[in-house]
Amino acid sequence: MINLHAAQLLSLPQGAKSDVAPKLPWPNGSIITAKLTPTDSEGSVILSLGGYRMRAQVPPNTPMGNIWLQLLSRDFPIQFRLLSEAKATTVLSEMLGKKMQAVEEHAKHGHKQSTDMWPKMDMDGLPVRADVGLSEQYLMLRDRHDDGTRGMLNRQVSGDQFRLHGRVDLKHIGAVAFSLKGGEDAPWNISLYVHSHEHIDDLRRNFSAWLEARHHANSKHTSQQKLDGNVLYGMPDDLEMLRELKA
Numbered sequence: 029m030i031n032l033h034a035a036q037l038l039s040l041p042q043g044a045k046s047d048v049a050p051k052l053p054w055p056n057g058s059i060i061t062a063k064l065t066p067t068d069s070e071g072s073v074i075l076s077l078g079g080y081r082m083r084a085q086v087p088p089n090t091p092m093g094n095i096w097l098q099l100l101s102r103d104f105p106i107q108f109r110l111l112s113e114a115k116a117t118t119v120l121s122e123m124l125g126k127k128m129q130a131v132e133e134h135a136k137h138g139h140k141q142s143t144d145m146w147p148k149m150d151m152d153g154l155p156v157r158a159d160v161g162l163s164e165q166y167l168m169l170r171d172r173h174d175d176g177t178r179g180m181l182n183r184q185v186s187g188d189q190f191r192l193h194g195r196v197d198l199k200h201i202g203a204v205a206f207s208l209k210g211g212e213d214a215p216w217n218i219s220l221y222v223h224s225h226e227h228i229d230d231l232r233r234n235f236s237a238w239l240e241a242r243h244h245a246n247s248k249h250t251s252q253q254k255l256d257g258n259v260l261y262g263m264p265d266d267l268e269m270l271r272e273l274k275a
Contacts, residue, residue, distance in 0.1 A: 031100070031107060031108070031109055031110070033084060033085050033105055033106070033107055033108075051102055051103055051104075052078075052080070052099065052102040052106060053078070053172050053173050054078075054099050054102060054155065054172055054173075055099075055102070056099055056100060056101060056102055057098065057099065057100075058098070058099045058154065058155055059096060059097070059098055059111070059116055059119055059120055059123075059154075059155065060077055060078070060096075060097045060098075060099060060108075060155060061077070061094065061095070061096060061097075061199045061200060062075060062076060062077035062094075062095055062096075062097050062108075063075075063076045063077070063093065063094050063095065064084075064086070064090065064091070064092045064093065064095055065092065066092050067083075070088075071085055071086060071087070071088065072084070072085060072086075073086050073090070073092070075108075077097070078173040078174070079173065079174070082106065084108075090110065091110075094200065095110060095111075096110070096111040096112070096113060096115075096116035096200070097109065097110060097111065098111055098116075098119065113200065113227075113230070114230055114234070117201070117227070117230055117231060117234050118234050118237075120198075121231075121234050121235060121238050122238065123154055124154075125238050125242070155171065155172055155178075156169040156170060156171060156172060156178045156179065156196075157169070157170055157172055158170075158181075165182055165183055165184070166180055166181065166182050167180065167181040167182075167183070167194075168180050169181070169194075169196060178196060178197055179194060179195050179196035179197055180194055180195060181193070181194035182194060187211075188211045188212040188213065188214075189209070189210075189211040189214060190209065190210060190211055191207065191208065191209040192207075192208045192209075193205070193206060193207040193208065193209075194206060200227075201222070201224060201227045201231070202222070202223045202224040202227075203222075203223035203224075203263070204220060204221070204222055204223070204231075205220070205221040205263055206218060206219065206220050206221065207219045207221075210255075215254065215256065216254065216255045216256070217255070217256050217257055218255060218256075218257035219257055219258055219259075219260060220235060220257070220258070220259045220260070221259075221260050221261070221262060221263055222259060222260070222261055222262075223261075223262065223263065225261065228259060228261055231259050232258075232259040235257070235258075235259050239255065239256070239257060242255060243255075
């Protein structure tokens, strides 16, 4: 993987304070979409992400255009790692998998609590933050930089049955919806729904690898319930309310 070093800040997002020591708003480890534009100087490019424009030093043959980055250091000189789309998809899948596993564990051990209580979720490393909606059954996902809506989660508990479904809009992949359901005596299943033919094969491959790794890790713990799932194209009818979400 290629490392990038942003040595000079050229411009800040509109409304940002120029007299404050520059520091990116994303936590270290975050996966971010960006754009590289070549300059006349060899090894020097313009890096644009989230309203920031920086001059960065890159190795020869670094691909230009839209890219995926992992933030290594948010303080100047800022450091990134350039990721392939497949690697970025894998890393994001692992991050989301950890968040969903935490929610699943909460549902398994605390499903008798009130449905308006969300477990505390660690969102570090993700490009979004979570805000509880007015009904408290919904969790809104908002962009860490521009505060725009990037997705939503809905949690439903009925007896010992639990369901968590939602949608996230990603810049390169597009709309991704999911439905996780199960219960104390019911099998757990997660379905992912993708609105792009272009990326569905990569997502299926990475999702299958994640499920297999999870099954292997849990095989030593007989108390862990098995989780099955699949990746499908399009949005299902029971997620109709998520179709019109504007990112």
